[in-house]
Amino acid sequence: MAEVDATVEGKAVRLQVAAARQEESGRGVARLPRSTFQALGITEGDVVEITGKRTTAAIAMAAYDEDQSLEVVRLDGLQRNNAECGSGEHVRVSAARSRPATRVVFAPASREMRLQGPTQALKRNFFRKPLTAGDLVATTGQQPVQNMPPEVQRMFNAPAYALTQIRLTVVSTAPKGIVHIDENTEVELRAEYEESPTGRAVVNYDDVGGMDDTIQQLREMVELPLRYPELFTRLGVDPPKGVLLHGPPGTGKTRLAQAVANESDAQFFIINGPEIMGSGYGESEKRLREVFEDATKHAPAIVFIDEIDSIAPKRAQVTGEAEKRLVAQLLTLMDGLEARSNLVVIAATNRPDAVDEALRRPGRFDREIVIGVPDEKGRREILAIHTRGMPLGDRVDLDELARVTHGFVGADIAALAREAAIDAVRRIMPKLDLDERTIPPEVLDNLSVTREDFLSALKR
Ligand code: ADP
Numbered sequence: 001m002a003e004v005d006a007t008v009e010g011k012a013v014r015l016q017v018a019a020a021r022q023e024e025s026g027r028g029v030a031r032l033p034r035s036t037f038q039a040l041g042i043t044e045g046d047v048v049e050i051t052g053k054r055t056t057a058a059i060a061m062a063a064y065d066e067d068q069s070l071e072v073v074r075l076d077g078l079q080r081n082n083a084e085c086g087s088g089e090h091v092r093v094s095a096a097r098s099r100p101a102t103r104v105v106f107a108p109a110s111r112e113m114r115l116q117g118p119t120q121a122l123k124r125n126f127f128r129k130p131l132t133a134g135d136l137v138a139t140t141g142q143q144p145v146q147n148m149p150p151e152v153q154r155m156f157n158a159p160a161y162a163l164t165q166i167r168l169t170v171v172s173t174a175p176k177g178i179v180h181i182d183e184n185t186e187v188e189l190r191a192e193y194e195e196s197p198t199g200r201a202v203v204n205y206d207d208v209g210g211m212d213d214t215i216q217q218l219r220e221m222v223e224l225p226l227r228y229p230e231l232f233t234r235l236g237v238d239p240p241k242g243v244l245l246h247g248p249p250g251t252g253k254t255r256l257a258q259a260v261a262n263e264s265d266a267q268f269f270i271i272n273g274p275e276i277m278g279s280g281y282g283e284s285e286k287r288l289r290e291v292f293e294d295a296t297k298h299a300p301a302i303v304f305i306d307e308i309d310s311i312a313p314k315r316a317q318v319t320g321e322a323e324k325r326l327v328a329q330l331l332t333l334m335d336g337l338e339a340r341s342n343l344v345v346i347a348a349t350n351r352p353d354a355v356d357e358a359l360r361r362p363g364r365f366d367r368e369i370v371i372g373v374p375d376e377k378g379r380r381e382i383l384a385i386h387t388r389g390m391p392l393g394d395r396v397d398l399d400e401l402a403r404v405t406h407g408f409v410g411a412d413i414a415a416l417a418r419e420a421a422i423d424a425v426r427r428i429m430p431k432l433d434l435d436e437r438t439i440p441p442e443v444l445d446n447l448s449v450t451r452e453d454f455l456s457a458l459k460r
Contacts (some may be wrong), residue, residue, distance in 0.1 A: 012094040020076035026138040030058035031074035040095045047130045048098035052085025057130035057178040077204030098130040101179035107190035108165040118188040135170045165389025203258040210378020226264040228299040229450035238339035246352040247371030250411025255347040257304040266300040273307035285329040292333045299342035309354040336366045367441035386417035419457035424449040
């Protein structure tokens with residue numbers, strides 16, 4: 001797989017990035033070949049610095065046996081994001097030291113999330129893990145949130161909030177550089193999202209399950225041209241302008257498009273078909289034009305059009321003038337895109353036959369990817385993603401759950417995991433003193449989602 005390209009530059013080793021194994025995602029570990037340990041004079045558990053377009057820190061662990069002969073470093077999606085490098089690219093790895101922090105400030109990593117509450121759990125969560133300001137990090141296990149505002153309750157489908165993985169940004173640290181939290185560190189949690197200096201989004205390839213082949217196709221069609229436009233210029237070919245994803249609702253099309261944008265370091269713009277259709281006379285076209293203009297200005301960018309069939313149904317079947325004008329506007333915008341404007345439009349539909357053929361001509365949405373209902377292996381991966389932050393009971397068997405969820409799409413699996421978590425929370429409710437706004441740590445420590453929780457959620 002990887003081309004061998006390791007050079008020792010002083011005390012740094014150049015390695016090609018590969019994706020971490022699913023089960024190791026979120027642990028802050030970098031898997032390195034033994035040769036790298038020798039070259040850098042480090043041992044397992046030491047802190048290393050990973051430098052792509054940005055620098056982040058990780059804990060060095062030995063590569064899996066089958067990887068030993070490859071010059072690769074395995075990093076999870078958050079780490080690739082933090083080092084600003086994609087899979088297949090090269091990073092420099094060097095020995096580093098982490099200093100105890102006097103203070104670390106965290107904030108929610110997305111706009112929709114508001115958090116409030118005690119920080120002991122956060123402290124426990126990140127204890128002794130290397131952090132740098134600007135990093136995107138994930139909590140593992142339970143996260144007590146105090147005095148939840150209604151928006152948070154809605155978002156986490158409370159009370160399952162206590163079991164969800166939460167993504168946070170490290171806003172600042174004192175001292176600067178690589179630090180870790182210890183007994184004396186003061187930890188602060190801001191209630192609201194803060195624009196990260198690099199404006200990086202939260203979703204990446206690790207968050208999309210059962211789509212290895214699709215991700216590979218999209219990487220070639222979209223990520224490669226966005227990342228290396230010069231490749232295409234050199235070859236004298238035009239990269240695709242439009243890609244049509246088709247598949248049933250809830251199969252992860254939106255999530256996939258977001259992940260591609262993030263991993264390509266591209267800005268993400270989203271147009272919701274039915275929503276834009278609902279705008280007033282002339283407004284819909286104007287909105288469409290504005291999004292395209294905005295995206296062009298912020299290239300590299302991806303414009304994602306969800307439910308394109310509602311914007312661009314077959315014109316023959318369309319009676320309304322408004323629809324006709326909107327299709328025409330979209331065609332004009334697609335044709336007006338410079339082949340090398342570094343902008344890709346990804347559209348999604350579950351009714352490909354209902355989309356105007358004109359949109360599928362060369363130079364428009366001329367690539368298509370089918371996103372099917374996941375098979376058992378895919379469901380297993382999606383289950384792993386949605387139970388990532390959960391304390392699971394010993395008898396929970398994801399293989400078994402993957403087997404019995406035939407026909408489930410990603411959204412169904414996400415709902416199943418949420419339901420099971422709610423059951424687990426219901427079980428501890430009697431132990432809670434509802435006048436107390438925080439959950440005692442010993443109750444949280446005993447909280448786990450069991451096989452029965454999943455099976456009873458399945459019956460609903
Ligand atoms: P679509 O755009 O195909 O309708 P979404 O991307 O909006 O589907 O998926 C809805 C939700 O379902 C996602 O936010 C995610 O929680 C879950 N989901 C769907 N597909 C997947 C998948 N392949 N891997 C992980 N989660 C998924």
